[in-house]
Amino acid sequence: MAKQQSKITRTDVAELLHISKSQAYRIISKLKDSGQLEKVGSSKYTYYQLAE
Numbered sequence: 926m927a928k929q930q931s932k933i934t935r936t937d938v939a940e941l942l943h944i945s946k947s948q949a950y951r952i953i954s955k956l957k958d959s960g961q962l963e964k965v966g967s968s969k970y971t972y973y974q975l976a977e
Contacts, residue, residue, distance in 0.1 A: 932965070932972040 930937075938949035953973055956962040962973040 932974050934972050 935946050935949045935953060938944075938953060939946045942949065942952075944952075953962060957964060957973065960976055963976045965972055965974060
C-alpha cells in the first residue's frame, strides 16, 4: 500500500488488514526498525513512507 500511496498511517494499516490499531503499530514498528519505512511527523499527525 505504501508503494501505491506516498504515505500510510496506522489507521490505514489497521483498516486494510482488519486488525487493531495496536497490532498495526507493531507491524509498522518492525518495518521501521528494519529500515523499510521512515516515520514522518509526531503524535496525531504521524505517517510513514518508504525509506529511500
